[in-house]
Ligand SMILES: Nc1ncnc2c1ncn2[C@@H]1O[C@H](COP(=O)(O)OP(=O)(O)OP(=O)(O)O)[C@@H](O)[C@H]1O
C-alpha cells in the first residue's frame with residue numbers, strides 16, 4: 001500500500017500546521033566578521049585545522065570566484081547578492097570539546113531538534129536511521145558510527161574526514177564538481193565550513209539509510225555545505241538529506257555542493273526533502289538555495305538515483321546531474337518541486353551519457369500555486385562514445401490557480417545515431433470538479449488539494465524511503481496551504 | 486422536525502434560471518424519488534443541496550437538520566452527513582480509492598467527535614462494504630475512478646456512501662450504467678442504509694430501480710419545478726404515460 005498517514009505516528013512529522021520553524025535558537029555563535037576576503041578563507045581553514053593542500057585549493061577557488069560573473073541563464077530574478085554582507089563561518093560555542101555522545105550535546109540544541117520534531121534520541125529506535133546532524137555548519141552528533149565502522153563504512157562530518165581520511169578526501173574532492181564549475185560551487189569551494197562524508201567499502205551494502213538533517217540557524221550566516229559520497233565497487237548506500245530553517249527577515253544564501261562517486265557495480269540513492277523557509281507571501285525573508293549536485297557513475301554497471309522533494313526556499317536553483325561514464329551505467333532523477341506565493345524555482349537535471357549502453361530516466365513533477373513561477377530545465381546529452389544510450393523523460397506540471405506559471409525547457413543533444421531519447425510533457429490544472437468532489441466527501445479545500453497533489457506526485461513519492469515519504473507527503477499539504485479558496 | 490426542508494427554491498447557473506420554485510420536505514427515515522426529463526434540473530438540485538460553487542440560489546431557503554444549509558460550505562455539509570452520489574463521478578489520478586476514502590472517513594469521524602480509524606481498522610471496514618458491492622481489492626487500490634467503467638464508477642459511489650454512512654444521501658442516477666446484477670447489489674446496499682434517522686433522495690429515470698429501493702414518495706420535476714408528487718405508483722404511471730402527460734401540468 002502507498003505511504004499513508006498512519007506511519008506518522010512512527011516518524012514524527014517535521015511540521016504541524018503552517019511553517020512553524022520560525023524560531024531562532026539563542027546558542028552563542030562564534031563567527032568570522034562579516035564579509036569575504038582571502039582572510040576569511042584562511043580563517044575558516046585555520047579554524048578547522050586543515051592541511052596546506054586544502055587551504056591552497058580553497059584559495060584557488062576564491063581567486064577564480066572573483067573573476068566569475070553571476071549565472072544569468074536561469075529564469076529567476078532577485079536583487080544582486082551582497083557577498084560582503086554575510087558571515088561565512090559560525091560554529092556552536094562548544095566546538096572545541098565536541099560531544100562524544102548525545103548526552104554531551106548542548107540541551108538547547110536537543111531542544112531545538114525536539115521543536116523541529118526530529119527526535120534524535122528516538123530516531124535510532126524508531127527508524128533505524130543514523131543521524132549526522134549538522135547544526136549551523138558543524139556536526140554535533142553522530143550516531144551508529146560504531147556499527148558502521150565495523151563494516152568499514154565511514155560516515156562522518158566533512159571536517160572530521162579531512163582530519164581522519166585526508167587521502168580519500170584529497171583523491172575525490174572536486175573530482176566531480178571542479179572548483180571552477182560555476183559561481184556558486186566555486187564560492188562553496190572557497191568557504192565551505194562543513195558537511196558530510198561517506199565512504200562505502202568494496203562489496204558492502206550499507207544496512208541503514210544514512211541521514212543528515214541540515215538546519216540553518218544564526219541570522220545572516222551563509223551556508224556552504226560540502227557533501228562527498230564514495231561508493232566503492234559493488235557497494236550500495238541510500239542517503240537522506242532534509243532541512244528546515246527558522247524564520248528571518250533577510251534573504252539567506254545557501255550554496256551547497258554535493259559530489260557522488262559510484263565505482264563498478266556500485267549504487268547510490270540520494271534523497272532530499274527540502275523545506276527551507278520560502279519567505280512570506282511577498283517572498284520576503286526566504287532562503288536562496290543555489291545548489292550544485294552531481295554524481296559520477298565512474299564504474300561499469302554503476303547507478304546513481306536522485307530523488308528530491310522541493311517545497312521550500314524563496315529561490316531554488318538546482319540541477320542534480322549524472323555523468324554516465326561507465327558502460328551500462330544508470331542515472332535516475334525523480335523530482336517534485338512545489339512553488340507557492342512568490343517562490344521561484346528553476347530546477348531540473350542533466351544526464352550526460354558517455355559510456356556505452358548507458359540509460360537515464362527523468363521523472364519531474366512540478367506544482368505551482370499562487371503567483372509562483374517554476375521552470376524545469378533538463379539536459380540530456382549523448383556523447384559520440386555512448387553507443388546504445390537511452391533516455392526517457394517525463395515532465396508533468398500541475399497549476400493551482402491562474403496567476404502561476406510552469407515552463408519546461410528540455411535540451412537534447414545527441415552525437416550518436418544509435419541513441420534513443422524520449423520526452424513527454426503535460427500541463428494540467430486542478431479542476432473545480434475534482435475539488436468539489438473531494439469536498440463533497442468531507443475534505444476541506446486544503447486537504448483536497450493535498451490529496452490531489454500527492455496523487456499527482458505519486459510516482460516520485462514512491463521512490464523515497466518510507467520515513468521520508470511520510471514527511472514529504474505532509475510537507476506537500478503544508479506548503480500549499482492557503483493556495484485555494 | 487424534517488431532516489430536509491426546501492422552500493421556494495430558485496437557482497441559476499451562469500445567470501440562467503434552472504430551478505424555478507421548489508418545495509420539498511423530507512422527514513427523517515423517508516425515501517423520496519425524483520424523476521424528470523433530461524435537463525429538467527435534477528442534478529442542479531442535487532448540486533445546490535451539496536453546495537457546489539457556481540450554482541446561485543436567488544430565492545428560497547433550505548433547512549437541513551435544524552440548520553440553514555445555504556450558510557454552510559460544501560465540505561461542512563458533507564461532514565454534517567449530507568452525501569451526493571455523483572451522476573458523473575470525477576477521476577483523481579494517482580490517488581488510490583482507499584487513500585481517498587480513508588481521508589474522507591476520518592474527516593467526517595473527526596467532525597462527529599470520533600477517533601480516526603487506523604490503517605488496519607479502516608481496511609477491514611472497507612473490505613466488508615466493498616465485498617457486498619462486489620468491489621475487488623484491485624479496484625480499491627487503483628487511482629480513484631481512473632479508467633473505471635461506467636458501472637464501476639457507480640458501484641464505487643455506492644461504496645463511498647456505505648462507508649461514510651450519511652444522514653441524508655442524494656443518489657443522482659446511481660442506477661444508470663449498472664447491469665442488472667450490479668443494480669441489485671447497489672440497491673441492497675442502499676436498503677441496508679435505510680434507518681429511521683436517515684433519509685434518501687433518489688434521482689432516477691427508471692421505475693425499475695424503485696422496485697428495489699421502494700420510495701415513500703415520488704416527485705416529478707419539469708422545468709425546475711415539482712409538477713406532481715405521489716407515492717410509488719406515480720412512477721408506474723409515469724412509465725406508462727411518459728412525461729408528456731405531466732409536463733406543463735400544475736403542481737399537485
Ligand atoms: N454551466 C451551465 N451553463 C448553462 N446551463 C447549464 C449549466 N449547467 C447546467 N445547465 C443547464 O441546466 C439544465 C438542467 O441541467 P441538469 O443537469 O440539472 O439536468 P438533469 O435534470 O440532471 O438532466 P439529466 O437527466 O440529463 O441528468 C440543463 O438545461 C442544462 O443544460
Ligand SMILES: [Mg+2]
Nearest residue numbers: 527528529572
Ligand atoms: Mg442529471
